[in-house]
Amino acid sequence: xxxxxxxxxxxxxxxxxxxxxxxxxxxxxxxxxxxxxxxxxxxxxxxxxxxxxxxxxxxxxxxxxxxxxxxxxxxxxxxxxxxxxxxxxxxxxxxxxxxxxxxxxxxxxxxxxxxxxxxxxxxxxxxxxxxxxxxxxxxxxxxxxxxxxxxxxxxxxxxxxxxxxxxxxxxxxxxxxxxxxxxxxxxxxxxxxxxxxxxxxxxxxxxxxxxxxxxxxxxxxxxxxxxxxxxxxxxxxxxxxxxxxxxxxxxxxxxxxxxxxxxxxxxxxxxxxxxxxxxxxxxxxxxxxxxxxxxxxxxxxxxxxxxxxxxxxxxxxxxxxx
Numbered sequence: 001x002x003x004x005x006x007x008x009x010x011x012x013x014x015x016x017x018x019x020x021x022x023x024x025x026x027x028x029x030x031x032x033x034x035x036x037x038x039x040x041x042x043x044x045x046x047x048x049x050x051x052x053x054x055x056x057x058x059x060x061x062x063x064x065x066x067x068x069x070x071x072x073x074x075x076x077x078x079x080x081x082x083x084x085x086x087x088x089x090x091x092x093x094x095x096x097x098x099x100x101x102x103x104x105x106x107x108x109x110x111x112x113x114x115x116x117x118x119x120x121x122x123x124x125x126x127x128x129x130x131x132x133x134x135x136x137x138x139x140x141x142x143x144x145x146x147x148x149x150x151x152x153x154x155x156x157x158x159x160x161x162x163x164x165x166x167x168x169x170x171x172x173x174x175x176x177x178x179x180x181x182x183x184x185x186x187x188x189x190x191x192x193x194x195x196x197x198x199x200x201x202x203x204x205x206x207x208x209x210x211x212x213x214x215x216x217x218x219x220x221x222x223x224x225x226x227x228x229x230x231x232x233x234x235x236x237x238x239x240x241x242x243x244x245x246x247x248x249x250x251x252x253x254x255x256x257x258x259x260x261x262x263x264x265x266x267x268x269x270x271x272x273x274x275x276x277x278x279x280x281x282x283x284x285x286x287x288x289x290x291x292x293x294x295x296x297x298x299x300x301x302x303x304x305x306x307x308x309x310x311x312x313x314x315x316x317x318x319x320x321x322x
Contacts, residue, residue: 002030002058005088006266007080007129009034009065009122010097012044015141015218018259019094020044020060021051023267029058030088034065034076035097067097067121068107070308077128084132092137092266093129095122095191100184102177104169111166111307114180118187119300120166123194124308130316135210138198139265142215144280146189147288152220155182157189159296162303165190191215192278192287193297194304199276200294201301206316212275216265218258219281253281 006023010016011033020031031048035041041062048060063079066072080087098118107116126138145154155178159165165186170179195215202211261281265271268282278287290296305315 002028002088004028004091004267005030005032006092006094007032007034007090008094008096009067009125011035011094012037012040012062014255015259015262016094016096017044017048018255019096019262019266020048020259021256022260022263024048024052024056024058024060026267027056027058029267031058031060032080032087033060033062035062036064036066036072038064065125067117067125068113069121070109070124073121073124074128076125080129080132089134090129090132090136092139093126094139094141094262094266095126096141096262097122098141098187100180102180104176104179109307112168112183114183114187115165115168115190118184119190119194120304120308122191123304124310126198127305127308127310127315130211133209133211136212137266137271138211138213139262140191140195140213140215141262142191142195142217142278142287143185143188144217144219145185146192146291149288154185157186157290158182159186159189159193159290159300162190162300162307166303166307189288189291190300192291193293193300195278196276196291197294197297197301202316203275209316210273212271212273214265214271214275214277214279215287216262216279216281218262219253 006029008016008020008031011020011031012035020033023029023031033041033044041064045060045062052058063076065076099114101114105113107113111120122140144150145152146157148156168183170176192215195213199213202209202213258281264282265279277284279285
């Protein structure tokens with residue numbers, strides 16, 4: 001059996017799949033894909049197993065996870081714990097899954113769906129899984145769209161409070177597609193807030209634990225499933241036209257390129273002990289000015305604890321509940 005385990009949310013396709021594929025090229029790793037579709041998980045696992053070198057003892061499996069449902073997240077954690085005896089030691093949790101909607105949707109708990117899946121679901125999952133680490137790495141897949149200075153063409157994120165983001169809806173006369181893209185860029189800002197806040201809290205409350213927390217911008221990756229909620233014209237541009245521009249644009253990558261960089265952050269010894277940082281690929285850079293606002297990050301943390309119904313028994317750092 002491999003000695004180290006990596007969990008990848010959304011590992012059945014796109015960036016997560018390519019990250020899994022890269023990790024499985026190394027010896028002594030098990031990848032556990034966490035995704036909501038049984039069929040997609042089974043197909044991905046079958047494909048990944050075929051790609052594992054014959055000389056490697058690495059392996060791959062899956063557990064079902066729907067990040068839009070607290071019940072599903074808690075079941076994932078329960079299923080993981082029930083299988084602990086047959087699994088290697090958890091080394092990394094890669095919070096990769098993400099959605100971008102072109103209309104307003106809500107999660108099973110009634111929160112705006114982009115925020116619920118991209119941030120709140122991962123927040124709950126990470127907190128419930130922290131006790132499963134003895135040491136290791138947590139990585140949030142963010143995006144440069146959280147930074148207005150990058151001029152990505154996406155609407156700037158708008159963060160006044162976590163409650164405002166969780167209950168947000170289009171204003172009167174606001175274009176629904178613009179609103180949906182704004183919700184996405186705001187959720188990516190929340191990923192960076194969460195990265196820095198968790199790193200701070202672990203350093204302050206549990207310096208004995210060797211758990212690092214970082215965020216990664218994989219760049220623009222045309223052709224991925226991020227556009228599955230787009231209309232037909234936008235899907236065509238995303239899937240067919242933008243890939244042709246990869247060699248000519250800054251920070252535009254194939255999923256294989258970005259997946260390899262994400263895998264590097266997860267398993268490469270060069271990043272041992274590095275925490276509370278933001279990476280473009282595997283290169284450390286500065287995130288947006290707003291992302292360093294500790295008051296907003298603390299508001300997001302406290303509100304997320306309340307919205308996800310976490311208790312002091314659930315989490316590793318209960319002194320930070322208030």
